[in-house]
Amino acid sequence: MQALQRNSQPVARPPLTVLRNRSRLVRMQPMHPRHGSMPRSNSAIQASGTVEPSGRTMRVQVDVWSDLACPWCHVGYQGLDKALQKWAQDTSNPEVQVNWHSFVIDPATQPEGEEYHAYNVRRWGGDGWTHALRRSGKPDGATFSNWITWPNSMKAHEVIKIAESQAGKGGQAKGLLLHHTYERGGNISLIPELVALRQELGLSDVEASLTSGAYRGAVRNDDLMGKKEMRISGVPCYVVKVVETADEDKVDFKAMEGASASTNTDSLAGDGGVGALQVLAEGRQVASPPVEGKSYVLGGAQPSTTLVAALYRALEEFRRDRGAAGCVESLAGGEKCSDGGCA
Secondary structure (H helix, E strand, O other), rough: OOOOOOOOOOOOOOOOOOOOOOOOOOOOOOOOOOOOOOOOOOOOOOOOHHHOOOOOEEEEEEEEEEEEOOOOHHHHHHHHHHHHHHHHHHOOOEEEEEEEEEEEOOOOOOOOEEEHHHHHHHHOOOOOOOOHHHHHHHHHHOOOOOOOOOOOOOHHHHHHHHHHHHOOOHHHHHHHHHHHHHHHHHOOOOHHHHHHHHEEEEOOOOHHHHHOOOOOOHHHHHHHHHHHOOOOOOOOOOEEEEEEEHHHHHHHHHOOOOOOOOHHHHHHHOOOHHHHHOEEEOEEEEEOOOOEEEEEEEEOOOHHHHHHHHHHHHHHHHOOOOOOOOOOOOOOOOOOOOOOOEO
């Protein structure tokens, strides 16, 4: 596979495996607690201009499956945060929308959580693997300065759903809960502790929602989708794609008022589905459907440089293939997002 170009020079990057299916999969080198090291990309891929067709809005969408009871997900969160900061430095880049999805690695964890060392002995015979984890997390700010509990993450995942529903703060809640677990010595298994954290997020009715299980179904749906449909067996797992939609604020609806009610969508098919409007048979005007690029799945707690590279790659390939629909089949061939840090 050819390396991407930057100023006509090859850019070093981890080896890729491209799969057909729900997406194209960018398979990075494996990162597991027992592997002891993380791959590093030497440089981010640079984007060319960000000129968009008139009346269209482009964004990069990142869907992340991760578990709060996964220390590599703490590393991955910090890496993504740094990547988004670097991305935003170029004001010509489109905005990035991050969607956080729940993933529960070990449902058998005690409801109140387990002591750090005891859990490591139960799962892996000891905590020797965490030395490499701690070294890997430092560059992006995951220091693990006070990690004393291995939590049961179910209720904490519900808090993220509550935060997203009430205030659009799912990502902020994710970061706070990870920080509380690995840097503050907190135990996010416990409802009283989660209720206390609500003040930092400006949330209400957290205890009632957790007690009733109002968001438990949403967490389980995320978990099931990740494991069954996406076939994820290790987290964090990132799915990156570009989405382009019609900007209705820029559409001149009046210009379409004279369109005949007999006009059908077939007569407008020449624009490949990326026109600002389609006129349906009954004459009703609607925005054209979004155009989605290929998706790239990165397994493991990627450093910020690799994540920035993935954002640019998705953007550049979308521009190159603009007008073509992204792959939408389900994962096949037995491939999984299994190179994650925690499994």
